[in-house]
Amino acid sequence: MQGDGDGWATGPDGELRWGRHGAAGLLLRAPLADGTPAVLLQHRAAWSHQGGTWALPGGARDSHESTVDAAVREAHEEAGIDVGSVAVRAQRVTSGASSGWTYTTVVADAPAPLDTTLNQESTELRWVPEDDVEAMALHSGFAQSWPSLRTRPVRMLLDTANILGSRGPTGWWRDRPGATATLLAEIAGAVPRTVELPDDVFGWVSRVEAVLEGRARTAVVDDARVPVHTAEGSGDDELARLATVTAVDADVTVVVTADRGLRDRLPRGTVALSPSAVLGWL
Secondary structure, X not given: OOOOOOXXXXXXXXXXXEOEOEEEEEEEEEEOOOOXXXXXXXXXXXXXXXXXXXXXXXXXXXXXXXXXXXXXXXXXXXXXXXXXXXXXXXXXXXXXXXOOOEEEEEEEXXXXXXXXXXXXXXXXXXXXXXXXXXXXXXXXXXXXXXXXXXXXXXXXXXXXXXXXXXXXXXXXXXXXXXXXXXXXXXXXXXXXXEEEEOXXXXXXXXXXXXXXXXHHHXXXXXXXXXXXXXOOOOHHHHHHHXXXXXXXXOOEEEEEOOOHHHHHHOOOOOEEEOHHHHHOOO
């Protein structure tokens, strides 16, 4: 029933938490002009709980809603967000109580900072660069969960031949340059984006570096989101070499490959993801 989640839930300790069926908020991320991520924050109205602090658009979940539906609905109601421009990436329970009450943060991306509209629950809505979030006066619950929600800049290297082979019998071998160009165009259209990494870490991928070998080196690729490295010899050798080069604008290096031999050659600290992690974007 619409609106039946509004109200306080009382736990065994007597503490009140908003949302009879729990609550959810939307962490909406979008790329700025320089490709770095910003998040949409709400300056809470003075009359609200912890008024005057900054947090995520969110609120009570109705009994018939999923946490994703509740978070997206609240962002639309409180910030006027166009729900059709929201791509959900993950969800994570960031607060809970012994009564079973939970607050779920739904992580999502938008292709660019979206227009917003205030309602009575906010005094301001602002797209804030991720690096600036911690300096703001944050709602205590959001401040506690933010370190686990923020992204780390990712340098992603793509074993392109391995990815093509993982797509199955598409006939890519008959026109390897054409199939390569098509794949990389599709990947370019899927970034920038938030990605989930091992150990519950979120990463931000603003571009994907593709390594091409053999006949694929003649593929025509002209998109800054997928810079290309052409291997004179083995693509694996080039990937292993690139993985040792420290990128000044990245905290994490990720190599996308199913090749166990290549994975064994990667420097310590490099994250290896399976091709399905990227093919799932398409």
